[in-house]
Amino acid sequence: xxxxxxxxxxxxxxxxxxxxxxxxxxxxxxxxxxxxxxxxxxxxxxxxxxxxxxxxxxxxxxxxxxxxxxxxxxxxxxxxxxxxxxxxxxxxxxxxxxxxxxxxxxxxxxxxxxxxxxxxxxxxxxxxxxxxxxxxxxxxxxxxxxxxxxxxxxxxxxxxxxxxxxxxxxxxxxxxxxxxxxxxxxxxxxxxxxxxxxxxxxxxxxxxxxxxxxxxxxxxxxxxxxxxxxxxxxxxxxxxxxxxxxxxxxxxxxxxxxxxxxxxxxxxxxxxxxxxxxxxxxxxxxxxxxxxxxxxxxxxxxxxxxxxxxxxxxxxxxxxxxxxxxxxxxxxxxxxxxxx
Numbered sequence: 001x002x003x004x005x006x007x008x009x010x011x012x013x014x015x016x017x018x019x020x021x022x023x024x025x026x027x028x029x030x031x032x033x034x035x036x037x038x039x040x041x042x043x044x045x046x047x048x049x050x051x052x053x054x055x056x057x058x059x060x061x062x063x064x065x066x067x068x069x070x071x072x073x074x075x076x077x078x079x080x081x082x083x084x085x086x087x088x089x090x091x092x093x094x095x096x097x098x099x100x101x102x103x104x105x106x107x108x109x110x111x112x113x114x115x116x117x118x119x120x121x122x123x124x125x126x127x128x129x130x131x132x133x134x135x136x137x138x139x140x141x142x143x144x145x146x147x148x149x150x151x152x153x154x155x156x157x158x159x160x161x162x163x164x165x166x167x168x169x170x171x172x173x174x175x176x177x178x179x180x181x182x183x184x185x186x187x188x189x190x191x192x193x194x195x196x197x198x199x200x201x202x203x204x205x206x207x208x209x210x211x212x213x214x215x216x217x218x219x220x221x222x223x224x225x226x227x228x229x230x231x232x233x234x235x236x237x238x239x240x241x242x243x244x245x246x247x248x249x250x251x252x253x254x255x256x257x258x259x260x261x262x263x264x265x266x267x268x269x270x271x272x273x274x275x276x277x278x279x280x281x282x283x284x285x286x287x288x289x290x291x292x293x294x295x296x297x298x299x300x301x302x303x304x305x306x307x308x309x310x311x312x313x314x315x316x317x318x319x320x321x322x323x324x325x326x327x328x329x330x331x332x333x334x335x336x337x338x339x340x
Contacts (some may be wrong), residue, residue, distance in 0.1 A: 042066065043086050045103040046078060060288065061295040063087075070097060090123035093113060095135070100124070105133070108151040112244035114167060118143060128317045130154060137161070146192065155192030159200075162189050172198055175218030182218075185210065194320075285332030295333075299326070315340065 009080075042056070050069025058064050064080040072329055074094035081087045089100060096119050101110060104124050109115070123134040134144045141159070146155030156167050169177070171191045176198050190201040201211040209226040214311075287305055294302070298319030305328075312328045316339060327336040 007156040041084075043080065043084055044087055045089075045100055046076075048098060048103075049076060049101055051076060061291050063295065070094075084123075085126070088123070088125045090125075090134075091121075096122065096124070106151050109133070109147055112145075112147075112151075112153060114145050114153060114156060125321075127321075129319070132321075155190070155194075155199075155259050157190040157192075159189070162202075163190065163191055167191070172200070172214075173216055173218070175216065176214045177218075177221065179212075179218045180213060181212050181220050181223050182214070202255075238275070285328075290332040293332075294326075311335070 018156075046066060046068075049068070049070055051066075052069060054066070054068040056064055056066050062082045066076075066078040066080065068076050070076060072094065075092040076089065076099070077092070078089040079087050086104060089096065089104070101121060101124075106174055117137060118133075118135045119138045121133065121135040123132075125132045125134070130146050130148050132144060132146050134142070137143050137158070141161055142157075142159040144155075144157040145153060148154045153167070153170060156171070158161055168188060168191050170180075171193055182200065184204055185200060185202045186205045188200060188202040190199070192199045196216065198214045198216070199211070200214070201209075204210050204225065211222075211224060212220055213222040290305075291302060294316065299316045301315075301317040301323075303315030305312050307313075308327075310330075312330070312332075314326045314328060316324055316326055318324045323340050324337050325340045326334050327338075329335050
């Protein structure tokens, strides 16, 4: 079953995490809660599937997780937010039923040209500022499409296959496509608009993974190849190939991308260059409240909070589906997000 963000290769470049924005509202806003309805009532899109072996679990942050099986044996997993909206639904052992597509996807999306490329739909996921449709090509390779709340295509990712030129043109402005760096891609596997920047990932003429981030005027904000991870190039700032090597400026992070473990920072046990012990942070916030706030912001899959020097760190998955490490101050405010 597909979870999180699709990968092009094992060394896929994690260039940017697009976060923020209001929670995406489905095309038809849900009606006001019915005071007479049972608290565990399911949305119509799920009750219409007549699921058997039904299990419903409520997580600590209030999200309900639903598991069941359709009459033709397809396993369905779904997540429901506090307002009763389906925010994630996926299928295993078969495609998502057509009724799910019809009820959750706006007509403009269902009729978009990219939808004809899907041989099978496996997951629909609603994130804070966009929604994603995931599935398979006829070849069996993964395909993912991202749409903004106005139903415009803002991202597409193929597994080891080229994004069609017409889709590249529909997402990337001419200034980006005219860039010298853009011309170095011989295979483009992913393009996306994230806030006010544009992300391109793929391979160069030698088959080496590469990625770049551009502004709307085509200026290169970040750029690198897989091999740059070993060279530790300082150009790339805080985003780069997964694993963090070479994509964090010297003195800002070590091999795992954590602040304070680089050349000028503190070691993994909180000892500085002279061996002094750093004072550990003492959280002054309610972890449940922080969990709820981060969930509303689109984060999920939380690990355990743990002190690290003057901050508290937390493993999570960001709104773009990427595994990240969040650094919080003692009041619970997020002060940094880094890839892990």
